[in-house]
Amino acid sequence: MMKKKKLLITALSSVVLLCAAIGGGTYALFTSSAQNTGSTFASGTLSLTTHRNDVPVEGPMFYTNDSDAGRMGTGLWAPKDTHTRAMLIKNTGTLDAKLTDLVALPEGSSDQQAAALAFGEQAVVTVAALATPGGVTLNADALNQVNEAADQLFKTLINGPSFTKAMARSGQEAFAIAREAVLDWTYRVNNNGQTVEVSVSDAYVGSLKDLYNGGAGRDASLPNLILPAKKTMHLAYNVTFVDDTGLTFDNDAIQGKSVNFTFKNTFEQVKNN
Amino acid sequence: MANLKKTMAMAMATTALGATLIAGGSFAIFTSSVQNTGNTFAAGTLKIGLDKEDTDTPYAKYFNLTNWAPGDSSIQPVVVSNEGTLELRYDLALAVGGDLGGGTHPVTIKVYSDAAGTIALTATDRVLAVGASETIYVKVEFPKDAGNEYQGKSGTASIKVDAEQTKNN
Structure with missing residues (x-):
């Protein structure tokens, strides 16, 4: 009985709706509509690949001994040593990218990580983005020349009196001096028969331990570090083992220690960001 | 009354959801990262040794002279060795003490x-290669x-050697 009543009500309301539709129809004389179909929304991609400036291109930038895995071993480190290696990052995506985070992560067990950070306290790391006119890509020989020139610059800079004095006062002051020097730096290299003037578009200078920063790394306050789509960025990593003279740390404490780090770079889209 | 409570709870839940969305939204940007692992920094060692050192057990002396007259x-040989992994440069410091x-x-x-x-031997800046x-x-x-x-x-008499790295120095 109840069911029947419900059905009846439904039937009634359908009739009312039909009438309403007819009523509406009486006003539909001239009509027009325009439409646009098939709008597409395709998202861009942000993807990067990396390799080092070495043969083979895979593997860590810094390693101790020459082998088939690489011919650019640093040898054992002693205070005042400085080595520069390049990381090449290609933006294989379709969106421009900007470098937002730099981090150095100690590897291994907690003891190994502690040893790594002890070394990190005594090492100054500079991450410099190399710029060439028109974004010319340097060949391996030219990059090696640049790295060697950078080595020389750092050797004179970090072992020089102004950096040493500043370092004794405060690390931040010393790093600022070093960054200024690096940003002014230009070097001419022969690249495929052409002289190319390499400059530094932006740089981070700090202790290796600061670059770890408890795992948070450093916000790259490097506004110039934009990597356009399909372009390659040369990031030069220089590590210098600082002499302890006049400083609070002790070089001898890390004699014979071998430590490992991962260098990681995070990029974000430039657009709307 | 119960209804009002339900409505309030619903409203609050909705607000919470909205807040989550906003917070989540700030991370929603395209990112990509690259890394280079296994970078090794191995510090060398600087260690100089004498064939007879105070730290040796049993410890021996170079000279043990008795009943000496003017x-x-x-004269005794002294072997100085580089026992570390870095080239070194050493200075020799010789001293006599006591009444004699x-x-x-x-x-x-x-x-x-x-x-x-x-x-005669120059007792300063003597370079020793590794090993x-x-x-x-x-x-x-x-x-x-x-x-x-x-x-x-x-x-x-005391014989002392003080070494430092030759590299960058």
Whole structure:
């Protein structure tokens, strides 16, 4: 009985709706509509690949001994040593990218990580983005020349009196001096028969331990570090083992220690960001 | 009344959801990262050694001279080695002490490159490659001019090497 009543009500309301539709129809004389179909929304991609400036291109930038895995071993480190290696990052995506985070992560067990950070306290790391006119890509020989020139610059800079004095006062002051020097730096290299003037578009200078920063790394306050789509960025990593003279740390404490780090770079889209 | 409570709860839940969305939204940007792992930094070691060191057990002395008279002398080989992994440069510091090492005619201590004690050796900035060692000859001499005031006395000699890295230095 109840069911029947419900059905009846439904039937009634359908009739009312039909009438309403007819009523509406009486006003539909001239009509027009325009439409646009098939709008597409395709998202861009942000993807990067990396390799080092070495043969083979895979593997860590810094390693101790020459082998088939690489011919650019640093040898054992002693205070005042400085080595520069390049990381090449290609933006294989379709969106421009900007470098937002730099981090150095100690590897291994907690003891190994502690040893790594002890070394990190005594090492100054500079991450410099190399710029060439028109974004010319340097060949391996030219990059090696640049790295060697950078080595020389750092050797004179970090072992020089102004950096040493500043370092004794405060690390931040010393790093600022070093960054200024690096940003002014230009070097001419022969690249495929052409002289190319390499400059530094932006740089981070700090202790290796600061670059770890408890795992948070450093916000790259490097506004110039934009990597356009399909372009390659040369990031030069220089590590210098600082002499302890006049400083609070002790070089001898890390004699014979071998430590490992991962260098990681995070990029974000430039657009709307 | 119950209804109102339900509505309020719903409203609150909705607000919470909205807040989550906003917070989540700030991370929603395209990112990509690259990394280079396994970078090794191995510090070398700087270690200099003598064939007879104070830290050796049992510990031996280069000289153990008794019943010495003026004019006596003794020459002993001393082997200096680089036991570390970095090239080093060392200075030799020789000293005499005690009663025989003082006064107007003290015992002298000198270093030579030959066992006969004829060729003097430069005792500073001596470079030793990794794993290398060299033998130097240290000579102590009780001067003939020493008088009776030195009778029955004793003295000491010490041989010390101080090394530093040659690299970047």
